Structures are given as structure tokens and as C-alpha cells.
Amino acid sequence: MLFKDVVGQETIKRRLIAEVNEGRIAHALLFSGMQGVGKLAIALAYAQYICCQNPGPEDSCGYCPSCTKFAKLVHPDLHFVLPTIKKMTSDAVLNKWRKLVTTSPYFSYEQWLDTINAENAQPIIYTHEADIITRKLSLKSNEGGYKIAIVWLADKMQVNCANKLLKLLEEPPAQTLFILITERSEELLATILSRTQRINFRPLNEESINIALQQECGIEPNQSLQIAHLANGSYTKALQTISLDEENRLFFDLFVSLMRLSYQRKIREMKLWSEQVAALGRERQKRLLLYCQRLIRENFIFNLHRNELTYMNQDEKYFASRFAPFVNERNVMGIMDELSEAQQHIEQNVNAKMVFFDFSLKMIVLLKQ
Numbered sequence: 001m002l003f004k005d006v007v008g009q010e011t012i013k014r015r016l017i018a019e020v021n022e023g024r025i026a027h028a029l030l031f032s033g034m035q036g037v038g039k040l041a042i043a044l045a046y047a048q049y050i051c052c053q054n055p056g057p058e059d060s061c062g063y064c065p066s067c068t069k070f071a072k073l074v075h076p077d078l079h080f081v082l083p084t085i086k087k088m089t090s091d092a093v094l095n096k097w098r099k100l101v102t103t104s105p106y107f108s109y110e111q112w113l114d115t116i117n118a119e120n121a122q123p124i125i126y127t128h129e130a131d132i133i134t135r136k137l138s139l140k141s142n143e144g145g146y147k148i149a150i151v152w153l154a155d156k157m158q159v160n161c162a163n164k165l166l167k168l169l170e171e172p173p174a175q176t177l178f179i180l181i182t183e184r185s186e187e188l189l190a191t192i193l194s195r196t197q198r199i200n201f202r203p204l205n206e207e208s209i210n211i212a213l214q215q216e217c218g219i220e221p222n223q224s225l226q227i228a229h230l231a232n233g234s235y236t237k238a239l240q241t242i243s244l245d246e247e248n249r250l251f252f253d254l255f256v257s258l259m260r261l262s263y264q265r266k267i268r269e270m271k272l273w274s275e276q277v278a279a280l281g282r283e284r285q286k287r288l289l290l291y292c293q294r295l296i297r298e299n300f301i302f303n304l305h306r307n308e309l310t311y312m313n314q315d316e317k318y319f320a321s322r323f324a325p326f327v328n329e330r331n332v333m334g335i336m337d338e339l340s341e342a343q344q345h346i347e348q349n350v351n352a353k354m355v356f357f358d359f360s361l362k363m364i365v366l367l368k369q
Helices: 010-021 039-051 065-071 088-101 109-115 128-138 159-170 190-194 206-217 220-233 235-242 246-264 265-278 281-301 314-328 332-349 351-368
Strands: 030-031 076-082 149-154 175-183 197-200
Touching: 010 039, 030 039, 039 065, 065 314, 076 088, 076 128, 088 109, 088 128, 128 149, 128 159, 128 206, 159 190, 206 220, 206 235, 220 235, 246 265, 246 281, 246 314, 246 351, 265 281, 265 351, 281 314, 281 332, 281 351, 332 351
Parallel strands: 030 175, 030 197, 076 149, 149 175
Antiparallel strands: none
């Protein structure tokens, strides 16, 4: 990954490049920020720049043996620690990780879940990962330079794993660099936070996303501007907006179907709808409820006729043009409260059929207000 291929984040790029050129490479960095702002992309570009055999003043050369290996994520001194399921090691899913990341370093957590077939399981970084990375980093560098460990979604470490990793951060081997990546820094141990140099990633500006969409995806300028606005600072979301992915398409169809059935008071069909959603699995049900909360919020804002404040794709906006009047100051808080309660019940493993059928019945009353 080259710095020039990273979308935006110019200030962070310049800072990291300067630290390498001035010999001030930290031993532990924490990249913190929302999804889709380039944390992993910059981590890869930074690691490649450090190991590049012919680095320029602003980027890796891109053609030396080291850069060639980095392009395929097979450099022997680059290591990954990843959230997995069923106590699998990161090495067990490394080929899947390489395929996903080399396609694009801008992907969602949900895409990783699908990649490792997580289904209802919640990926975590198991304690044994700390022992594995400690052993790897204790060995001599294969190519005589830095050994680099990238911990993706470090907030998903088990407590024992974090405590073991802490010891390694306190006394790292020579020429070793840790890059911890997180979207939820508040869930990391305070001791981890205190021993890493934190770099906060801001949401990408619309112009950076707009240019990347035109150059990398061949999107027409008028369309790329709209997508950049909808992305709300996330290039990952922009890529998903280009072609509505399978899951978001499903969620959109389920939302539209429920709103229509509730308004028409078709109880039998609503029950069938609840059974369909119950078959999705707990993690998908939670994501569906989050999606519904976003669309209710967007439809309420749509009524204000402030296009710059709405973040909907073309299909969502077309539906909102007819549905938005039914979401107003009299019922918006009630609908959001019911969605939040449904989400809480799903997290508590309450029967999904009951949860979603109960919510759909309440929507009959709320949409009439």
C-alpha cells in the first residue's frame, strides 16, 4: 500500500513520513477513528514505507522486493492480530484476510464477519494471540529491518490478551513497531492507552472522497459529489453506496415492507414478516434495527427540506419522498424508543419472533399519529 493510494488524511501522512525520515519511529501507535477513514490503509502504507529498500521523500518506491511482498501482504516481518471465532488463530484466517485487504483496505466489519463465516458468533482476539505474537517478535527479523505487528480492532482483545500484550508494549524487542487499530478506544484498557502514541483519524472531507470516487471507481462528477455527501466521512460507506450491497438491500426491503404492512394493518403478513426477520440470526437482527433507526432519523430530517443534512442513497430518498410525512414530531421519539427497546431485547436473547411482531404492531399506532 502506497501513501498516494490512501484517501485523504494528508496531515497524518506527512506526520508519519517525517517521523521515519527523522528517525523518530515510535514503538507503539494507536490509530483511532470511525470506520472507513483509512486507519488500516495508512497502517499498511506506513509499515511498507519503513521497510522499503529505496524509499522516496514522500512514499515507498513500490517496486523493491520489500514493497512487492507488502503488495501481497506476504512480507515475513509483517504480522497481523485479528478478531476470529471458535478460538481460531489469526494465522488460520490469514489467507482470507489477505484476499479481503488486497481487494481494498476499505471494508466494513460486517464484510469481515461474512469472510470468516461468523454467522451469530462474535469475533474476538483470544488470549493465545498474545503468546503467538510475542514468539514471532522475539525472533530475528527475516530481512534485517523492522518487525511490525498490526492489531486490527484492538478493542476486541480479551482482557488477558490485553494484559499480556501490555508487557510486550512495555519492553518491546529492538526495532519493533506495534500499530493498534480501533473504532472504540474507550473499550481499551487504560494501561494500553497510556503506553501507545495515539493518532486520531477524523472523518474524511467530501472533496477527498469525491476525487477518489472519480479516479479509482470512474464515477461521473455529478454522481460522485452526491455519493461523497452520503458517505458522511467514510470511504467504506461511499464504496457501499455505489452499488447497494446485499445486506443493505435486504434491510431496505424489510424496512419498506414493514412500514407498508403496518400502515395497511395487515396483521397476518406482519406476522410472516416477523418470522422472516427471526430467521436472520441475532447479529443481523441487531444490524437491521440500527439500520431502521438510521432511516427513521433520516426521514424525520427529510421533512425539514435540508438536503445537506440528509444521508440517504437514491432508493432510500425516493421512498422518503412519500414516507417521510408519516415520521414527524408527534411520533419520531416513540418509534426510536421502540426500536431501541427491540434492540435491547434482541441483545438479551428474547424470542425474536415475539420482539419483531410486537414492534410491528406498535408501528400501526405510531404511524397514525
